[in-house]
Amino acid sequence: MKSTTVLFTDVSSQTWINETLLNNETHPEFSSEPGWFIQKQQLHGGTSEGVDLITVSNGALTLSIVPTRGMGVWKGDFQGTPLGWQSPVKSPVNPAYVNLSERGGLGWLSGFNELICRCGLISNGPPGKDPSGNPLESDLTLHGRIANTPAHYVSATLDPADGGWIRITGKVEEGMLFGSQLQLESTLETQLGSNKFRIRDRVTNPGAENVESELLYHINVGTPFLEEGANFAMPFAEMAPRDPRAAEGVNEFRTYLGPTSGYAEQAYYFEPVADENGFSPALLTDREGGMGFLVEFRRSTLPCFTLWKNTQSEERGYVTGLEPGINFPNFRADERERGRLKNLDPGDSYETEIEVSILNNSDSVDAVRQKITKLTEQAPSVIHSAPHSRFS
Numbered sequence: 001m002k003s004t005t006v007l008f009t010d011v012s013s014q015t016w017i018n019e020t021l022l023n024n025e026t027h028p029e030f031s032s033e034p035g036w037f038i039q040k041q042q043l044h045g046g047t048s049e050g051v052d053l054i055t056v057s058n059g060a061l062t063l064s065i066v067p068t069r070g071m072g073v074w075k076g077d078f079q080g081t082p083l084g085w086q087s088p089v090k091s092p093v094n095p096a097y098v099n100l101s102e103r104g105g106l107g108w109l110s111g112f113n114e115l116i117c118r119c120g121l122i123s124n125g126p127p128g129k130d131p132s133g134n135p136l137e138s139d140l141t142l143h144g145r146i147a148n149t150p151a152h153y154v155s156a157t158l159d160p161a162d163g164g165w166i167r168i169t170g171k172v173e174e175g176m177l178f179g180s181q182l183q184l185e186s187t188l189e190t191q192l193g194s195n196k197f198r199i200r201d202r203v204t205n206p207g208a209e210n211v212e213s214e215l216l217y218h219i220n221v222g223t224p225f226l227e228e229g230a231n232f233a234m235p236f237a238e239m240a241p242r243d244p245r246a247a248e249g250v251n252e253f254r255t256y257l258g259p260t261s262g263y264a265e266q267a268y269y270f271e272p273v274a275d276e277n278g279f280s281p282a283l284l285t286d287r288e289g290g291m292g293f294l295v296e297f298r299r300s301t302l303p304c305f306t307l308w309k310n311t312q313s314e315e316r317g318y319v320t321g322l323e324p325g326i327n328f329p330n331f332r333a334d335e336r337e338r339g340r341l342k343n344l345d346p347g348d349s350y351e352t353e354i355e356v357s358i359l360n361n362s363d364s365v366d367a368v369r370q371k372i373t374k375l376t377e378q379a380p381s382v383i384h385s386a387p388h389s390r391f392s
Contacts, residue, residue, distance in 0.1 A: 083358065169185070
């Protein structure tokens, strides 16, 4: 049986579907099993005015994808367990209402509330003036522009192979006249009834000159996985705190506080270790180890990992970030100096892959923990007690 593709948005052909619902009634040839659906809608009111939202359910796992915000994933749910976090920014924000340059280049925070958002593509990390590269792009803002750039192409594919797959594909262009040209092509896929989803991205330089690129996946997790006594685990060869503030908690980086008023964020940089298939696992579990949020990423294309701890009060955004990237979120000039920027000649591209699994019982959590332990035993982990020049 062949797959079916439904086109939602295509600027080149002026194709546009405002609202639609795909399910077992509209597409029984894909699967007659109840529970799965794809719903496309547009939000209205406040700063969410005009935001496209695609809600995908495989029957067990539901995800809300936001093409208007760089194909990010706003939130999710797995069999009643919420996925994401409670940001002070409550609803998806149309990029038209986000001024990236305001507040000293921190305007990105005005729209930040996603389960998964990308940082890049030209730059990520803190704002500032980059003395090198294209002078038209020297004034950098926090975490770049891709998360606030709408997709110009969006489609849904129903593939009946292997029990049924749902795939959402989007294309996003980031560029300007006399500046860098980059294109992101992203596909999120999930199998019917599964506890996991996968994101495959390709970043391409369609322009006529060499382009620098950075990319990091800001994967943000709150309760019920994050709580007092929650635990983080991953196999790594080397780790260093980002700055003196992170160094204060380097001996406790694996565990979490409960919501803490006045808490200042901490970040830790890792060189991950991969399994025999080339993937590195990063696991967040609740205090009792009865549920886990697992991120696995292809180590060869995402060689850097950042752990972001932001356990401030719930009202201010109690959250942690599990963040694989092609680079660390330092200032772009620093990452250039350390050789971690991607340099793409015209027509060149690079690909990345991440997979997120929701573990809802202690047996599945323990199995991943044992895998991480075995990978860790292959080589001792070096933990730097202070920031290290190799990392930041």
